[in-house]
Amino acid sequence: MKVVETIADLKSLRPRLAEPVGFVPTMGYLHQGHLALVRQARAENVSVVASIFVNPTQFGPHEDFARYPRDPQRDLALLEKEGTDVVFMPSADEMYPPQFNSWVEVGKVAERLEGAARPGHFRGVATVVAKLFNIVQPDRAYFGQKDAQQLIVIKKMASDLDMNLEIVAAPTVREADGLAMSSRNTYLNPEERKQAVVLYQALTLAQKLWSQGEKDTKAIRRQMTALIQKQPLAKIDYISIADAETLDELDTVRPPALVSLAVRIGKTRLIDNVVVG
Numbered sequence: 371m372k373v374v375e376t377i378a379d380l381k382s383l384r385p386r387l388a389e390p391v392g393f394v395p396t397m398g399y400l401h402q403g404h405l406a407l408v409r410q411a412r413a414e415n416v417s418v419v420a421s422i423f424v425n426p427t428q429f430g431p432h433e434d435f436a437r438y439p440r441d442p443q444r445d446l447a448l449l450e451k452e453g454t455d456v457v458f459m460p461s462a463d464e465m466y467p468p469q470f471n472s473w474v475e476v477g478k479v480a481e482r483l484e485g486a487a488r489p490g491h492f493r494g495v496a497t498v499v500a501k502l503f504n505i506v507q508p509d510r511a512y513f514g515q516k517d518a519q520q521l522i523v524i525k526k527m528a529s530d531l532d533m534n535l536e537i538v539a540a541p542t543v544r545e546a547d548g549l550a551m552s553s554r555n556t557y558l559n560p561e562e563r564k565q566a567v568v569l570y571q572a573l574t575l576a577q578k579l580w581s582q583g584e585k586d587t588k589a590i591r592r593q594m595t596a597l598i599q600k601q602p603l604a605k606i607d608y609i610s611i612a613d614a615e616t617l618d619e620l621d622t623v624r625p626p627a628l629v630s631l632a633v634r635i636g637k638t639r640l641i642d643n644v645v646v647g
Contacts, residue, residue, distance in 0.1 A: 371450045373457050377465075377505050380458050384507055387417040387455065393508030393535075395499060398422040399439040400448050403543035403551040407512040408452045410540055419506050420449050421458040423465065428494030439556050458506065465501060474500045476530075480523045482617045483610055484641065487632060492523050499524055500531070508535050516542040516550045518628055518643040522617065542642070544570065550642045557638040565601040566635045569642045572597050576611070576629045580646050585623045587611040598633060607632035607639065614645055623647070 374380045384391075392411030396404050411418045422445055429435035442459065449457055473493050479485075480492035503511065513521050525537045543551045548570030549563075558566055572594040579590050591609045598604050612619050614626040625647020632641045 371446075371454055371457065373446065373459060375459050375461070375464070377460065380456070380505055383456065387419070389417070390415045390509035391417045391419060391506070393502070393506050393511045394418070394420045395502050395511065395513075396420060396422055396445075397424045397438065397553070398445050399441055399553040399556070400445045401543075401551045401553065401555075403514050403516060405448060405452055406543050407514060407540050408449065408454060410538070411510065411512050412453050414538075415510060417455045418453065419456045419458060419508065420454050421460075421502055421506070423458075423460055423498070423502075425465075425494060425498040426462055427466065427497060428491050430488055430490065433488070434554075434557075439553050458502075465498065473497050474527060474531075476523045476527050479519070479526055479617050482519075482612075483608060483630060484519050484632070487607055492520070495520055496523060496527050500527065500533075503528075503533055503535060510536045510538050512538045512540055514540050514542060515645075516552070516642065518630055518645075519617065522615065548574070550640075552640065554638055554640065558635060562603055562636045562638065565603045566638075566640060568598050568601045568604055569631060569633050569640055572609075572631065573629055573642060573644045577644055577646055580623055587620050587623060590623070590629075594631070598631075601635075603636050605634040607634060611646075 392415030394407045394411050424438050426435055474496035475493055476496050485492050521539055528537050547567045549567050575597055576590050576594055584590055594609050598606055609631045611627055611629050614628040620627055623646060627646045628643055629646055630643035632639060
C-alpha cells in the first residue's frame with residue numbers, strides 16, 4: 371500500500387494503477403461503515419484508492435473541525451488490511467493553496483436540510499469532492515447512504531458537470547441496536563449513547579406507519595417527534611419527509627421518499643435517514 375501526500379505524486383502514480391479504479395473518500399477515523407465501502411470497492415475494481423482528509427471548508431465557524439477525531443496510523447493499518455492500493459493524505463495547504471478561490475455550488479438540493487442548518491457546508495463538500503475526483507480520476511466512487519443528502523448532492527454534481535465516473539451508494543452500516551455508525555458517535559458519553567438510538571427508532575416508526583397505510587407526512591412527523599421527545603437529552607433540529615431525488619418536502623408520502631432527521635443528543639449533532647418504498 372502506497373501513502374501519497376501530494377497531488378503531484380498521486381498524478382504521477384495514477385497511470386500505473388490497473389483499471390478500473392474504485393475510490394473511497396473519507397475524513398478518517400474509520401469505522402465499519404467506511405470499511406464496508408472499501409470492501410465493496412475492492413470487490414468491484416482492480417485498484418482501490420482511499421483518501422483521508424478532514425476538509426476544513428465544510429465546517430462552519432462554530433463546528434467541530436478542531437476536535438474532529440483523528441487517528442491516521444490506525445486508519446492506515448485498517449486500510450492496508452482491506453487491501454487498499456493507495457491512500458491519499460493531503461494537507462489543507464495542499465488542497466487549498468493560498469490563492470485558491472474556486473467553488474462548486476450545486477443549487478437547491480444543497481440548500482435544504484443540512485444545507486440550511488449548516489450554511490456553506492455543501493459548497494465545501496462539493497468542492498473538495500470535485501477536486502478529489504479530478505486528482506484520482508476514478509472509474510467508481512463509493513459513498514454511504516447514511517449521508518443521504520451528501521450522496522444526492524454529489525450525484526447531482528457529477529451528472530450536471532458530466533463527470534466521467536459512476537457514483538455508487540452503499541447501505542448504512544449500523545450498530546447492533548440500530549445507531550448509524552459515525553465518527554461523531556465517539557463524542558457520546560454512555561447515557562447519551564443509550565439515548566441516541568432514538569434516531570433509528572423514529573425512522574423505524576416512520577417505515578412502520580407508512581407500511582400500515584399512513585401517508586400523511588404531518589401525522590408521521592408528529593409521531594416521530596413525540597417518540598424522540600421522550601428522551602430528555604434529545605433536541606430535534608429537523609425531521610424531513612421529502613422526494614428522494616429533489617428533496618422537495620412532501621405532504622403525502624410518495625415513494626421513494628427520504629425520511630431524514632438531525633437530532634442533538636447532548637452537544638452532539640447526529641443525522642440518519644431511511645428511504646421509504
